[in-house]
Amino acid sequence: MNVIEAEKLNIVFNAADQPVVALKDVDLTVAQGDFVSLIGPSGCGKTTLLRAIADLAPLTSGRLTVNGMSPDDARRAHAYGYVFQAPALFPWRNVTRNVTLPLELLNMPKPERAQRAAENLALLGLQDFGRKFPWQLSGGMQQRVSIARALSFKPALLLMDEPFGALDEITRDNLNLHVHELWRRTHMTSVFVTHSIPEAVFLSTKIVVMSPRPGRVLRIIESDLPAHRTLEIREDPKFVALAQEVREALREGHSYD
Amino acid sequence: MTKALTKTLPFFTVMFVVIIAWYIAAYFLNAPQAVALMDPDGPTGFWAVLQACYSMDRPVLPTPDQILSALYDSIFHYPLTSPRNFLLQAAYTAQTAVTGLSIGLAFGIALAAAIVHSRVLDRSVMPWVIGSQTIPILAIAPMVVVALGNIGFTGLAPKAAIVGYLSFFPITVGMVKGLRSPDTMQLDLMRSYNATGAQVFGKLRWPVSMAFLFPSLKVAVALSVTGAIVAELPTGAQVGLGARLLAGSYYGQTMMMWDALLLASMLALGLIFLVRAGEFLLRRQRGGRL
Numbered sequence: 001m002n003v004i005e006a007e008k009l010n011i012v013f014n015a016a017d018q019p020v021v022a023l024k025d026v027d028l029t030v031a032q033g034d035f036v037s038l039i040g041p042s043g044c045g046k047t048t049l050l051r052a053i054a055d056l057a058p059l060t061s062g063r064l065t066v067n068g069m070s071p072d073d074a075r076r077a078h079a080y081g082y083v084f085q086a087p088a089l090f091p092w093r094n095v096t097r098n099v100t101l102p103l104e105l106l107n108m109p110k111p112e113r114a115q116r117a118a119e120n121l122a123l124l125g126l127q128d129f130g131r132k133f134p135w136q137l138s139g140g141m142q143q144r145v146s147i148a149r150a151l152s153f154k155p156a157l158l159l160m161d162e163p164f165g166a167l168d169e170i171t172r173d174n175l176n177l178h179v180h181e182l183w184r185r186t187h188m189t190s191v192f193v194t195h196s197i198p199e200a201v202f203l204s205t206k207i208v209v210m211s212p213r214p215g216r217v218l219r220i221i222e223s224d225l226p227a228h229r230t231l232e233i234r235e236d237p238k239f240v241a242l243a244q245e246v247r248e249a250l251r252e253g254h255s256y257d
Numbered sequence: 258m259t260k261a262l263t264k265t266l267p268f269f270t271v272m273f274v275v276i277i278a279w280y281i282a283a284y285f286l287n288a289p290q291a292v293a294l295m296d297p298d299g300p301t302g303f304w305a306v307l308q309a310c311y312s313m314d315r316p317v318l319p320t321p322d323q324i325l326s327a328l329y330d331s332i333f334h335y336p337l338t339s340p341r342n343f344l345l346q347a348a349y350t351a352q353t354a355v356t357g358l359s360i361g362l363a364f365g366i367a368l369a370a371a372i373v374h375s376r377v378l379d380r381s382v383m384p385w386v387i388g389s390q391t392i393p394i395l396a397i398a399p400m401v402v403v404a405l406g407n408i409g410f411t412g413l414a415p416k417a418a419i420v421g422y423l424s425f426f427p428i429t430v431g432m433v434k435g436l437r438s439p440d441t442m443q444l445d446l447m448r449s450y451n452a453t454g455a456q457v458f459g460k461l462r463w464p465v466s467m468a469f470l471f472p473s474l475k476v477a478v479a480l481s482v483t484g485a486i487v488a489e490l491p492t493g494a495q496v497g498l499g500a501r502l503l504a505g506s507y508y509g510q511t512m513m514m515w516d517a518l519l520l521a522s523m524l525a526l527g528l529i530f531l532v533r534a535g536e537f538l539l540r541r542q543r544g545g546r547l
Contacts, residue, residue, distance in 0.1 A: 056445050075451055082449040088442040092464045092543045101460065102450045133544035 003157055003189045004030035004053055009062035011048055011215075021214035022048040026062070028208060028217065033187040037200035038208045039246065040253075045215020046193045050161050053191065054082050067156060078106070080157040081150030085165055087142035089134040089149075095121065096130035099149045106153060120148040123185075124178055140164075140171035144178060151182075158190040164199070173231055176202055180229055197250075198234060201225075201242045209246060211253025219249040276321055284310045286317040319512045324519060327512040340496070347520040349497040353485040354524065356413060357420020361477060364421060365428025366470075370458070372429070373436040383433075390426050394419065394484065399491035416488035416497075423484035424477040431473025435466025468547045471536045478532055482525040498524075 009026040012019045023045040030036050038046035051057035052064060055071035066074035074080065081102075089098045099117040108116070121127050124144040134142055143163050150158060160179075164172045180203055183190055194200050200207050207221040223242055225233060233239050284307060291309040299305065311320050319327075328343060335342040368386070372378050398419050405415040439461050447457045489499025498517040505513035540547050 054449055056448060075449065078451060080449070082446070084442050084446065086442060088440075088446050090443070090461070090464070091546060092467070094544060104460065105447075105450050105452050105456050133546070135546065136544070 001032045002029045003032055003034070003067060004028065004191070005063070005065045006049075006053075007063040009049070009052065009064055010060045011045070011052060011057060012060045023052070024214035024216045026215075026217050028220075030189060030191060030206075032189055034206055035183050035190045035192065035204050036206045036208060037192045037194055037204040038210060039194055039197065039200045040210030040215075040218075040250065041195060041212060043212040043215070044210040045212070046210050047161055048215065049210075050159055050191060050193050054080060054159055056082075078102075078153055079155060080159050081153070081155040083143070083146050083150050083158070083160040083163045085162045087134065087139075087146040089142055089145055091134050094131050094133050095126065095137070095145050098134065098145055099152050101149065102153045116152055117148075120151050121145075123151065123182060124148045138171070140167050140175055143167065143175065147179070147182075151188075156189065158188050160190065160192045162193050162195070165195070172196075172199070177231065179203060184228060197243050197246050201239055201246060202229060202231075202234065207242075207246055209249040209253070211250075218253045221245055221249065279318075280311075280320055283316065283318045283320050287311075287313055290317065315509045316511055319515055324512055324515045328516045328519065331516065343498075343501070343516055343520055346496065346498050346501050346517070347524055350482070350485045350489065350499065350521065351524055351527075353413060353416040353488060353497065354420055354481040354528065356417040357484060357488075358424050358477060358481040358528070360417055360421035361424030361426075361481065362428055362474070365425035365473075365477075366432055368425065369429045369432030369436055372433050373462070374454070386426065386429055389422070394423055394487050395490075397422070398487055402488070402491050416485060419488035420481050420484040423480045427473045427476040427480065428470070431469040431476075432466055435469030436462045438469065439465050467539060471532060471539075471547065474532050475529060478528040479525055482521055482528070486521055 006026055006028040009023055009028075010021070011023040012021050014020075026045075026049060028036075028049070038049060040046050048057055052059055053066055053071060055075040059071075064071055067077070067079045069077065069079070089095075090101065093101065096114070096117045099120055100113040103113040103116060117130065118127065121130055124147055126141065126144055126148060129137065129141065129145075134145065137145065147158075147160075147163070150160075164175050167175065176199055179190075179192075182188070183203070192200075192203060201223065205223050207223065209218045209221065210216065211218045221242065225236075225238060225242070287310040288306060291313055292306060294313070295301075295305070295309050310316070311323070313319075316323070331341055331343045337345055339345065368382070372383060401419050401422070402415045405411075405418060410418075436458075443461055443465075444457070447461055452460070485497065486499035486502065489497035490503055498521050501517040502514050505511065505517065536547065
């Protein structure tokens with residue numbers, strides 16, 4: 001079953017001088033359990049595509065369904081959890097209460113909220129930090145809290161918009177492991193925006209290479225890497241070959257310009 | 258040097274300098290009258306004049322010790338129910354200030370919430386909010402008293418209205434900014450949860466705006482005490498520190514005026530202290546940051 005289906009998707013922003021074509025004729029399907037990375041340089045529309053799926057950006061034309069519903073209905077049905085480029089935690093709430101925020105909005109009873117938060121924090125190795133406040137945590141931990149928050153109401157789909165873009169490489173590797181572990185355990189359908197080739201190859205079952213001006217899909221690369229991956233897989237010839245393929249696809253779109 | 262000393266030393270140094278300067282000024286300001294009133298057969302010379310300057314019944318500038326002893330006298334030598342007791346007068350003013358401040362706070366927050374949620378109100382009301390503060394309060398206070406008096410509101414109500422009129426402004430300006438301060442990402446986050454407008458307000462806009470409410474509240478407190486005193490002036494000078502201030506100036510009772518002034522600043526300090534206590538409690542609940 002396909003969780004996301006996009007057909008001839010166009011998104012045009014009306015800028016002051018001339019309209020900007022953010023996405024042009026994008027076709028994409030994401031199946032249940034897929035981990036899909038959207039990769040490309042700035043301006044290729046990868047974030048816009050993710051925002052369109054989340055109903056945070058309006059479509060200009062084309063067909064887009066999420067869980068068989070319109071993006072608007074899917075959002076109303078709490079179909080997805082969204083992880084932003086920055087953690088976007090509420091500094092006046094401690095870690096646990098940040099994670100329970102969406103549950104409060106759903107009017108879940110308090111004991112259940114607490115239990116759910118504890119589970120999700122444990123899933124990301126944050127079980128001892130529930131009473132800390134966001135500004136007492138490192139950037140990487142903050143982003144883990146924001147992932148725990150996105151998972152708290154058990155959405156069918158996890159959308160992540162360059163969640164680790166602002167972090168150093170060591171922290172990033174660690175978080176990639178966390179995300180991979182999470183996906184391996186839950187097989188939660190995920191869409192992940194990045195501009196890091198190793199990150200995309202490491203995490204994905206499917207890599208969507210995009211190119212700017214206008215934003216479009218250049219190529220979709222299926223990964224045949226095993227489901228269980230460790231950081232050492234990056235030395236594996238298969239991994240290297242896949243990364244090479246992604247790099248060539250990016251170059252094809254002249255998207256290094 | 259201990260921490261407490263390094264913290265308080267600058268304050269007390271300034272206080273010491275001010276007090277010295279005060280006594281010097283009192284000498285120069287009171288001397289002409291003091292000399293005129295001196296017993297021609299009594300002792301003369303600098304020390305006699307100095308003594309006379311510091312012990313006049315109606316000095317131009319009373320000394321700090323005279324102000325304090327007059328205050329002590331009014332508080333401990335008259336019953337609490339006597340209009341000559343300054344605590345009673347201060348209580349009237351405090352009642353006006355606190356009632357007016359509550360009105361200003363409630364109205365200011367409600368108006369800010371309305372402005373933030375309505376583009377029409379933002380365009381139409383905001384200029385009037387700013388315009389409202391360009392009118393001198395001294396000019397509008399008597400009109401408010403007369404107008405409200407005509408429809409049957411006398412005593413506390415018109416005074417509280419004037420205080421509310423003054424104190425709602427910093428609250429509204431601060432809260433409009435505060436309620437608008439959530440960033441796009443935080444708002445998108447709430448949208449991704451399909452949060453209702455009320456939920457966005459309660460869980461995001463309101464808590465975020467607290468960092469703006471408290472500074473506004475401190476300004477509003479200072480204005481509320483000023484407003485309460487100004488509001489007491491045109492009401493026929495019956496009760497309150499403002500009335501004592503006016504009576505003092507009518508009868509040349511400078512000590513009465515200074516005592517009213519002293520209590521007014523104590524009142525403002527007390528209210529500021531309450532605001533800071535509220536801020537402290539919220540800060541503690543939030544792990545140390547607002």
